Amino acid sequence: MSARLTGACLMLALFAASPALACQGGPTVWDIQLGSKLDELPGGFTDHACGSNGGPPGRLIAGFGAFKECKPDGEGLYEVAFRYDDEQEFIARALEQSRAVALCEGTKAFGFPVVPSVLLDAEGVVRGLRLSTDPRGIEPADRSNDWALGNLLKRRYGEDGWVCEDLPEIPAETPVARFKLKEACTKSADGAELTVQSEYYHRPGQSFTDEFGNVQPNLFVSQTRFEIKQTPGSK
Amino acid sequence: MNLGSYDGGRYSGLTGINRDNVSKLVVRYSVPLGGLIEGSGNFRDALPLSPLVEDGFIYIVDGWGHVSKLDGRKKGELVWQNKDLQTDLDSWLVAGRGLALYRNFVIVAGSDGRIHWLDKDTGKTVRSVQVGDPKQGYTIEASPLVVGDRIIVGGGGAERGALGRIDALDANTGSPLWHVDTLEGASNPAGFLGGGTISQTGTYDPKTGLTIWGTGHPNPRYNPGVRPGDSLHANSVLAIDTETGDLRWHFQYTPGDINGFSEDGTHLLVTPAGGSGETVVAHFANNGYFYGLDGKQGAFRVATPHVVGLEWTAGIDKAGHPIEYKAGATTQAYKSGAWQNHPDCPNIKGTSSFASAYSSRTGLAYGSGADGCLMENIPPIKTESAPGWLGAYYSGAAADMGMLTAVEPLSGAVKAQRLFDFPLHAGALATAGGLVFTTTAEGRLHALNDETLETLWSTKFGSLTDVPPITFSVDGEQFLAVVVGGNAYTGGLPYRPPEMGLSEPLFVLLVLGLPS
Numbered sequence: 202m203s204a205r206l207t208g209a210c211l212m213l214a215l216f217a218a219s220p221a222l223a224c225q226g227g228p229t230v231w232d233i234q235l236g237s238k239l240d241e242l243p244g245g246f247t248d249h250a251c252g253s254n255g256g257p258p259g260r261l262i263a264g265f266g267a268f269k270e271c272k273p274d275g276e277g278l279y280e281v282a283f284r285y286d287d288e289q290e291f292i293a294r295a296l297e298q299s300r301a302v303a304l305c306e307g308t309k310a311f312g313f314p315v316v317p318s319v320l321l322d323a324e325g326v327v328r329g330l331r332l333s334t335d336p337r338g339i340e341p342a343d344r345s346n347d348w349a350l351g352n353l354l355k356r357r358y359g360e361d362g363w364v365c366e367d368l369p370e371i372p373a374e375t376p377v378a379r380f381k382l383k384e385a386c387t388k389s390a391d392g393a394e395l396t397v398q399s400e401y402y403h404r405p406g407q408s409f410t411d412e413f414g415n416v417q418p419n420l421f422v423s424q425t426r427f428e429i430k431q432t433p434g435s436k
Numbered sequence: 437m438n439l440g441s442y443d444g445g446r447y448s449g450l451t452g453i454n455r456d457n458v459s460k461l462v463v464r465y466s467v468p469l470g471g472l473i474e475g476s477g478n479f480r481d482a483l484p485l486s487p488l489v490e491d492g493f494i495y496i497v498d499g500w501g502h503v504s505k506l507d508g509r510k511k512g513e514l515v516w517q518n519k520d521l522q523t524d525l526d527s528w529l530v531a532g533r534g535l536a537l538y539r540n541f542v543i544v545a546g547s548d549g550r551i552h553w554l555d556k557d558t559g560k561t562v563r564s565v566q567v568g569d570p571k572q573g574y575t576i577e578a579s580p581l582v583v584g585d586r587i588i589v590g591g592g593g594a595e596r597g598a599l600g601r602i603d604a605l606d607a608n609t610g611s612p613l614w615h616v617d618t619l620e621g622a623s624n625p626a627g628f629l630g631g632g633t634i635s636q637t638g639t640y641d642p643k644t645g646l647t648i649w650g651t652g653h654p655n656p657r658y659n660p661g662v663r664p665g666d667s668l669h670a671n672s673v674l675a676i677d678t679e680t681g682d683l684r685w686h687f688q689y690t691p692g693d694i695n696g697f698s699e700d701g702t703h704l705l706v707t708p709a710g711g712s713g714e715t716v717v718a719h720f721a722n723n724g725y726f727y728g729l730d731g732k733q734g735a736f737r738v739a740t741p742h743v744v745g746l747e748w749t750a751g752i753d754k755a756g757h758p759i760e761y762k763a764g765a766t767t768q769a770y771k772s773g774a775w776q777n778h779p780d781c782p783n784i785k786g787t788s789s790f791a792s793a794y795s796s797r798t799g800l801a802y803g804s805g806a807d808g809c810l811m812e813n814i815p816p817i818k819t820e821s822a823p824g825w826l827g828a829y830y831s832g833a834a835a836d837m838g839m840l841t842a843v844e845p846l847s848g849a850v851k852a853q854r855l856f857d858f859p860l861h862a863g864a865l866a867t868a869g870g871l872v873f874t875t876t877a878e879g880r881l882h883a884l885n886d887e888t889l890e891t892l893w894s895t896k897f898g899s900l901t902d903v904p905p906i907t908f909s910v911d912g913e914q915f916l917a918v919v920v921g922g923n924a925y926t927g928g929l930p931y932r933p934p935e936m937g938l939s940e941p942l943f944v945l946l947v948l949g950l951p952s
Contacts, residue, residue, distance in 0.1 A: 304695075312656045346596050352596075353656075356629050382571055
């Protein structure tokens with residue numbers, strides 16, 4: 202991993218110790234460094250499971266060390282998804298304490314619910330990280346913003362240097378707004394390949410109102426998918 | 437204009453409706469303006485918008501972006517309605533708060549980042565200008581502010597990670613004149629992921645030529661670890677030279693905030709009695725303090741708590757900073773974990789962007805919102821169908837009790853305070869009739885004594901409202917107008933009285949007056 206990315210991770214780890222609620226200060230996906238070995242991965246995560254290429258986590262496993270119970274992908278990488286310890290967030294939700302819910306925030310990146318996962322090679326070395334927005338259990342009003350996580354991720358790694366292209370259209374898909382967002386952006390930086398894919402549109406047949414004028418507020422696609430992979434040969 | 441005048445005071449000199457006769461108010465006419473099921477509308481309900489009245493005509497934008505001109509002399513008869521601007525809009529975008537008038541144009545801010553000029557006589561769209569990129573999260577929530585031949589536009593979009601910006605356009609051509617990034621000069625650009633957006637219209641001081649805007653929270657709002665430093669100029673007030681776009685001064689209320697505050701609410705411009713003293717910029721801050729600043733230079737003058745029981749800081753120092761503030765620190769040592777049994781104090785939904793008011797009659801500023809600090813002696817919440825109902829749908833309901841506070845802006849002294857059973861999501865209106873009007877979210881309009889805040893009269897409508905009242909006169913007769921509406925997706929009301937159930941989506945302008 203490059204000095205720049207390593208430095209950023211160290212800086213974030215330091216700040217995690219700032220004054221905070223008891224639920225804050227736990228490890229996040231940003232504390233995982235590319236090139237780390239299994240015994241260097243931070244503890245404190247929970248519900249380790251075989252990843253599904255950014256989709257809902259699959260079979261639960263005992264921890265990162267059990268990664269070989271998962272199937273490797275075409276590149277020989279094992280995806281292990283996990284969650285942050287969100288017990289305090291659930292307590293705050295039960296009490297409907299809005300600030301505590303927000304501060305404890307559970308498994309989120311910059312306030313967006315996500316499914317985080319690590320990509321391990323056969324030796325158990327971290328070769329990549331993956332984040333996908335998690336649509337489970339959130340209101341459509343919040344889910345409608347999921348595509349915007351892509352903008353924050355791009356800013357985190359520097360706004361310049363991204364190359365973006367539209368993803369192929371599905372026949373009969375339609376815009377949610379005056380614009381249709383369906384693009385993948387890539388960037389090479391400091392020994393890593395970055396990809397941010399953001400989508401906001403109606404699938405064929407989806408619309409906010411049906412032919413009778415009834416409201417269908419949940420019928421749209423809004424999602425972001427992020428990957429950072431170590432460039433082959435870099436350390 | 438949207439806030440009643442350039443000073444943002446929402447104060448009317450009309451006295452036709454006053455303490456002696458306010459109890460006689462009746463609904464003189466109503467105008468149904470929209471409904472969610474009419475098409476691709478806005479799911480999020482009406483916002484605290486304000487209709488405009490000129491020459492007896494009412495101009496109003498509804499929660500779905502339709503703009504209407506109504507005839508105030510003919511019981512609100514529709515003159516024209518423009519629905520074009522809503523076509524193909526994202527129904528999950530936050531709707532705009534209102535309109536502006538310029539010569540023969542109605543100026544409309546579209547939630548998709550466009551400004552439109554409508555012909556005042558026909559309602560036809562004459563010109564549209566794209567100000568910011570909605571793909572970058574940019575949207576416009578605040579009403580445009582017209583100053584001379586300039587239209588000043590504050591950009592929103594905090595929920596979508598937008599970067600705050602304020603733009604000036606030539607009111608005659610739509611050409612861009614200047615542009616201010618609210619986050620420019622951020623103390624830590626590497627970790628700054630957005631924020632500082634605008635949701636309430638700015639004010640304007642003709643004496644200094646400055647336009648004053650409050651900015652919202654930094655992003656990520658609740659995770660200071662990934663935005664170390666002060667997050668300048670989020671959670672700030674910016675004073676911008678209207679002619680040149682130069683940032684003349686700024687004041688940041690909570691540098692490096694860790695508690696989710698957002699200071700995008702109204703900034704009142706208060707001129708001391710007699711009109712010769714220096715203007716004071718007054719703000720009911722989301723961090724629980726009322727601030728008074730020097731209007732010319734932005735120097736700190738006074739800060740006093742407008743809610744009781746604040747714990748996140750031990751106080752505000754002589755420079756206007758929280759006492760724990762350390763310049764240059766990566767994160768600030770404000771309290772966050774010390775009040776886990778008191779987590780919603782101050783309430784992040786309190787005074788965040790609601791319209792406050794200032795009465796030159798009383799010399800008091802009125803700030804509305806929700807409490808969140810009360811822990812003891814909480815009065816039972818009463819509704820018409822269930823007297824003594826405790827808001828059992830929601831364990832933290834008491835934290836959202838409405839609160840209206842009257843503050844003397846030059847000294848910061850709290851002169852009166854009033855609790856309501858439901859939150860005040862709208863704002864306040866003060867009049868020379870000795871009254872303050874406000875609405876509570878369950879749909880009640882309150883007329884209060886402007887000195888004691890005691891209720892003189894109130895009435896409940898059939899649906900929710902989070903829209904502040906306005907007042908106007910037509911042919912010498914004073915009227916009061918309020919918008920009533922709500923829908924099942926309304927996010928602003930955390931709990932509902934039993935009789936509300938799921939409110940029907942509607943948007944009705946009610947105009948009240950004394951019996952004719």
